[in-house]
Amino acid sequence: MAITRNVKCPNCGIFNKNRDYCKNCNTLISFEKRQEQKVIAYKKEELKKAKDDIANPNLAERLKKHSFWLYRIVGWVLYSAYLLVSAIGALIAWFIAMVAAG
Structure with missing residues (x-):
């Protein structure tokens, strides 16, 4: 038994039966397809951020990866200071959490 779904197009207001795109204006009306696109x-955005970080x-x-040894030492000192802070x-x-918890 197939379920029929009538979806009103948010763009033109036409009701569509069992369609992913509006038959009048070709606007995407399927909730599932919109979720997949999101x-x-x-x-893609997360992949772009990861590639940018790399x-x-x-x-x-x-x-830390510089060829001059003094710069490598400075890099490790900066990295260690960041970890310490x-x-x-x-x-x-x-x-503070332990004091607040009582």
């Missing part, structure tokens, strides 16, 4: 667009590393990462921030956040 998921595909989201995945192609453009931050200053510490670039210095992050760890101190996490410790402070944990301490």
